[in-house]
Amino acid sequence: MRARPTTTGAPRPTGVRSRWCRVRVERPHEPVAAQPAVEPRWRRSASGWIGDVGQMMAGVARYDLPLETGQQVSVQFGEKLDESGELVCANEHIYTPRFQTDVLIGAGRRLHWQPEFSYKGFQYLSVTGLGRRPAAGEVVAVPLVQQVRGAVEFECDVPMFSQLVEVMGRTVLNNLHHIPTDTPIYEKNGWTGDVLVSMDTMSGLFDLRRLFTKWLDDVAATQLPSGQLAVIAPSPGWGYEHGECAPAPEWSCPFPGLLLHLADVYGDLGPARRHWQSCRRYLDWELTQITDAVDESGGSTGAGGNFGTGATGGGLASSELGDYLSPGYIDGPPPEDSRLSASCFLHRGLLQGAELAARLDAEPGAEEGRRGSLEAWLDAAESLRGQINEVFLDRERGCYRTASDPHGQYRQTSNLMPLALGIVPEEMRGPVVESLVADVRRRDHHLNTGHIGTSLLLNVLTDAGFGADAFRVATQRSCPSWGSWLDLGATTMWERWNAGARSRDHFFLGTVVDWILTRVAGVRRIAPGWAVVRVQPGLVDGVSRCRTTRPTSRGVLTVDWDLHLGRLSVDVPEAMVCQLELGGPTVVAEAGESVWQIGDR
Known part of the structure; x- marks a missing residue:
């Protein structure tokens, strides 16, 4: 739980008053x-x-x-x-x-x-x-x-990874009870930020099309006339004001992200059509909240940036939450200036909203009127990107930092978000990656992340060519790590990194599994609806054999590779383009079963 409920403030959504009547309503999701x-x-x-x-x-x-x-x-x-x-x-x-x-x-x-x-x-x-x-x-x-169908079968020659997939699957199932909850033992709330960082992992494990579609209705029901959304859904009228874990764009921004996710994973734009106006009102409301607030913790302007002082005059979003429950901060919010995380996630939400607008406008018979939102959101996203870099990017040190970072300590999440979300200027991407890798190695391959950074760290490292470092972080056994939980007998993911975790059945730090199912398995969806996938064995040093089977909206895809044998076999469904990266030019596997030598040209 993040804070105490209060009962004062702006008007909240209220239920429709009516007489009780017997109405049979079809359940929109699995029982x-x-x-x-x-x-x-x-x-x-x-x-x-x-x-x-x-x-x-x-x-x-x-x-x-x-x-x-x-x-x-x-x-x-x-x-x-x-x-x-x-x-x-x-x-x-x-x-x-x-x-x-x-x-x-x-x-x-x-x-x-x-x-x-x-x-x-x-x-x-x-x-x-x-x-x-x-x-x-x-x-x-x-x-x-909840009777959701499994969405993957996975095995590899690193037993810990198969164990983590099993543990995360159990955690997700324990937290699906008509809505995605944050823990089955305590408040059982549908915290939006938990799903926002975990949706790829969750739908990688289970077919959640119906449940996510239904939950979006719950999210929409929390919307105020202003366009604001609560940080929990469903909401009893809480989660809107200061002291109620709000504002928090990196939590309450599931609309564009989850609508795009349903379109990408399941090829379903129906929810985006239905919720377009609510999504538009939400993003427009967020833009009205961008402020000129200065970081109250102070700080000084250094070479090449203002580092969270707000000296350039604002243009940033704000948040009460940030990268929740990073190591050493068991009360929740991390020490760094949360305007960085709020602005990064609003930047992503605006781009996602613009992408939805473009896809909906491309449909036959599409309504008019989305072009204005698309252009406004792209402009606002670019403005946010510029402001993030001006205020938080230290070009001399090659990293992002804020004035409230404790003792000038490097914060991994502060650098992961700009790297993962396309905010880093191209000429600075190399130095920022180098600073991240240096910090990971300086910490003896331990993470220093809360729920946001944890969902990004291993993917960013692997995609930048540091899969061996990602492997060492993922297989770490001392705290903070997933291995330390397993050594303490964990059968589910925990809410905090330390042994005193409040809940031991909480999925938002279990996003290592997305990395396992994509980078370790070497199977990634790169076009909506699984129209195009990329298969690339051996991305992660330390894994030499892997087999994964994934039911998709186009059929079942099976990928099985063994680096020791130099062999890859794929079984590709019809209407799916399967690109193979085997050490030479990209080749395309035709539908059906085929066997390849890794290193083929």
């Missing part, structure tokens, strides 16, 4: 369904009995217990145990005496019950008041899982 029950492994604890279901899950318990009249049994659920082996069942932000708790009161007969209006996130159950060890079948865990 959530109960899976086979899991019998916990029980052991005695100081308070009663602790059950372990073996891995994190989202679901409920089912009870079949003989209880005396008035006998009260309490069952609590949690993700972790304390040092004494007792269940940790508490919300550090909101106190409630019934947090993740079922209370059963006997009536002198056998109780058969399963909750129907709530669910929990847990690996452990604590039973008190029963007076004995639960017998088989008396208290069982029932996973509740």
